[in-house]
Amino acid sequence: MTTLAARRAEVRRDTKETRIRVALDLDGSGAAKLATGIGFFDHMLEQIARHGLVDLEVEAAGDLHIDGHHTVEDVGITLGMALAQAAGDKRGIARYGHAYVPLDEALARVVVDLSGRPGLHMRAAFTSAAIGGLDTQLVHEFFQGFANHALLTLHIDSLHGSNAHHQCESIFKAFARALRMALAPDARSAGVIPSTKGAL
Secondary structure, eight states: OOOTTOOEEEEEEEOSSEEEEEEEETTSOSOEEEEOSOHHHHHHHHHHHHHHTOEEEEEEEEOTTTOSHHHHHHHHHHHHHHHHHHHTTOTTBOOEEEEEEEETTEEEEEEEEOOSSOEEEEEOOOSSSEETTEETHHHHHHHHHHHHHHTOEEEEEEEEOSOHHHHHHHHHHHHHHHHHHHHSBOGGGTTOOSSTTSOO
């Protein structure tokens, strides 16, 4: 069992397409050390660390000569695995989190349930096919891989926005804030798994 005093994990995932290492501290200060080979993706991962107040290290070597798909998806998978390990049995946490985050004209809403059941519902009509070196289709792939392996339910809605950079960044910031809320210790349920089933 992972306690709230030591919610850390390090996961390595090697395939023929990518080699990924993720180190995660759920009770960090927002520090990030990121190297995926996709600059804008690093910028989005930094939002997770900073606004989620987690310490995050990501090293990714992927087949970027093909495209960014495998790298982005596999980082999502590996980060999800790390979160599942670091959160342990989820005893004494809030379990649910939500956030609305604006960035200029863009507004995103993210709701998360650390349910033990993987699920993603995402609505985001990006106004551009790419932002920097990131194909905007891969934002969904990142969150799908993450939700599947973190074993959580995730609802993501880009409510409006005309600038794709703003749309994407508001999503990642809202995700970070919602996750931070869900993972926060709940003093009133200390030592209790937040489920009538007794397991998540």
